[in-house]
Amino acid sequence: MQRIILTFTLILLSLVQLSCQTNDKTSILLIAVDELSVADVNCNQEQGAGSRSGFHLLCKESVRFTHAYTPSTLSVPTLSSVLTGLYPFQHKVRHNGGPGLAAEADLSSELAVRNGYRTSFFSGGAPVFRKSGLNQGFELFDDNIVPNFNSFFRPLKKTSAQFLQWLKHDAGSSPFFSILYAPDLAYTTTVTTTDLGETRNLSFESQVDEFDESLYDLLKQLKEQGRWDKTTVILVGLSGHNVEERSGELSTTNLHSENTQVALLIKPAQSKKRDEAIYWKIDQNVSLVDLGRTLYDLLGETNLDGDNSDFPSHSLFGVLKSPVAHWPEDRTILVESGWAAWRNAGPMKTAAISNHVLYINDEKPKLYNTLLDRFEVNPLPLLQESILPTTTKLQGLLRKYQFPAYIDPNSEWMTKMSLPFSRWMRADQEALLLRDLKRLSNNQPRSLDLLNWTAQIALNQKDWDTLKNLGTKNKITVWQYVGEKNLNIKNAKTSDACLTLLTMKELESSYLKECGDPLFLELIDWLRADVRGLSKETQRKKFERSFKNYMLDQEIQRANIAMGLTWDTSRDNTFAPSRVELALHLPELAKVRAQAYKALATIDEED
Structure with missing residues (x-):
């Protein structure tokens, strides 16, 4: 009996010890935000009573890094660096396309699972999906974003709600390691409202305000649930943004500080209350690769493989306890963009930073003293004597x-990527978009992309002269035919194998095979259901669903162009009028067109 009691006591003590170890672990929440630069988080601004600012909450208890640099201008490579503590040239993810992070890569999320943490990743949308390989080590990787015609992303407010549900029902009292990815700030044409119900203007600043309030609600919930003190909260920008377009630079390949110097605030967990909250700033240069090493340190792993003496990384763990940085100010930090190589528009673009010297590795290299030239508008001679050793x-x-x-x-690339996001995505600017596309297409007459984009917007705007002229000039007879029909030009004819099916009395299978356009054939099955011996109502619903999916895909292609082609979309970046769209714009199909486009707004409700 004594032996049984002793055994039971030992088991009980082991369970208690294990429970204590689990409870001693602190949690980690990382909020990763596209286009959040260091200038967007103002910790010096006084907040009035009742202000709902998540930035302000973090500022009061965080270590703020004023010179944090992203390793890449693209989201997936940067997140890969944050999760591995490696530069893109080391983990091999150089852009937002496939194949993504290799399975053999060792991620901090996998370490978290091994150490008993509950893990989750909530993505707000493109380009961060499971196919990026970032899902490794996460028990829940929530990228279930269903885009619609009003929104292509899940805002932080909704992403936070999903995270809090997971925290309540899955994580419970266990320590957790979670990442929330927020692309909110990139969508400057999204309508947002204040708490008073007032609609904000459409601008980057309005998106920042909306994000700031959503962040406040999330952090307040952590406080109310008693999780705040036991959680290290990290707010990090994955990229900066261009306030004004820099001449000769694409936003996707711009390695100047406005696009690479990002916000980074870390609110450390505290096992016991301090007399004063942590609140200081670190002005030495850091890379988000350093943040990756810090995550390992927070999870208890300090000896990492893969460090590089030429581009050394350093854990930031020490400066979370004392405002003294122990890494050399002149160490080299690497920044890159793999966009041009991904899109076959050019090679990788790289830059290196040491202390206050920025060297951009262009064909004609650019050199800046960022201490004296804050906005980097006055490049220095490469043989500038005062910084020559650093340059060399x-x-x-x-x-x-x-x-x-x-x-x-x-x-061609510089031309077709020159139009701003708002021009592409604001309905009230589509007429101006067409004007700009016509001008750009005239300047680049051999650009197939510009030709297709101009034709699509001309069709949207019902600019029949432009559509006809584009068809005539480029020998695209379907464009010419639809333009002429709407201009009431007599003898307008087409020999297109699909469009001729609209008027044929007999629909033989050989004619149907010649068309070869599945969506158009579904339109024919609806319109010519009597001839085909089909149920008209069934074929109508079938076509409307397929047409909705096609039109949504078109809008995604359009948004991708507006974003600078930074998404890895499901098909080639073709944004051009389809036969179905063209056919529906024929005068004789006006009623059919009205019915098909009306269905786009109602089909979701039916689902």
């Missing part, structure tokens, strides 16, 4: 790792 070091490192000198994309 940076040049040597980039050559050592065979990073090629960057050559600007050809004039």
Whole structure:
């Protein structure tokens, strides 16, 4: 009996010890935000009573890094660096397309699982999906975003709600390691409202205000649930943003500070209450690769493989306890953009930073003293004597790792990527978009993309002269035919194998095979159901669902163009009028068109 009691006591003590160990662990919440630069989080601004600012809550208890740099201008490579503590050239993810992070990569999320943490990742939308490989180590990787015609992303407010539900029902009292990805700030044409129900203007600043309030609600919930003190909360920008377009630079390949210097605030967990909250700033240069090493440190792993003496990374764990940085100010930080190589528009673009010297590795290198030239508008001579040793070091490192000198994309790329997001995405600017596309297409007459984009917007705007002229000039007879029919030009004819099915008395299978356009054939099955011996109502519903999916895909393609082609979409980036759209714009199908487009707004309710 004594032996049984002793055994039971030992088991009980082991369980108590295990429980204590689990409870001693602190949680980690990382909120990763596209286009959140260091300038967007103002910790010096006084907040009035009743202000709902998540930035302010964090500022009061955080270590703020004023010179944090992203390793890449693209989201997926940067998140890969945050989860591995490695630069993109080390983990091999250089852009937002496939194949993504390799399965053999060791992620901090996997370490968290091994150490008994509950893990989750909530994505707000493109380009961060499971196919990126970022799902490794997360028990829940929630990328279930269903885009619609009003929104292509899940705002932080909804993402936070999903996270809090998971926290309540799955994580419980266990320590957790969670990431929330928020693309909110990129969508400057999204309508938001204040608490008073007032509609904000459409601007980047309005999106920041909406995000700030959503962040406040999330952090307040953590406080009310008693999780705040036991959670390290990290707010990090994955990229900056261009307040004004920089001449000769695409936003996707811009390696100047406005696009690479990002917000980074870390609110450390505290096992016991401090007399004063942690509130200081670190002005030395850091990379988000350092943040990756810090996550390992927070999870109890300090000896990481893969460090590089030329581009060293350092855990930020020490400065969460004392405002003294222990890494050299002149260490080299690497920044890159793999966009041009991904899109076959040019090679990788790289830059190196040491202390206050920025070296951009272009075909004609650019050198800046960021201390004296804050906005980087006055490049220095490469032989500037005062910083020549630093310049020589940076040049040597980039050559050592065979990073090629960057050559600007050809004039077609520079032209077609020149229009701002709002021009593409605001309905009240579509007429101006057409005007701009016509001008750009005239300047680049051999650009197939610009031709297709101009034709699509001309169709949307019912600019029949432009559609007809584009068809005539480029020998695209379907465009010419639809334009002429709407201009009431006599003898307008088409020999297109699909469009002729609209008027044929007999629909033989051989004619149907010649069309070869599945969506158009579904339209024919609806319109010619009597001839085909089909149920008209059944075929109508079938077509409307397929048409809705097609039109939604078109809108996604359009948004991707507006974003600078940074998404890995499901098909080629073709944004051009389809036969179905063209056919529905024929005068004789006006009623059919009205019914089909009306169905786009109601089909979701039926689902």
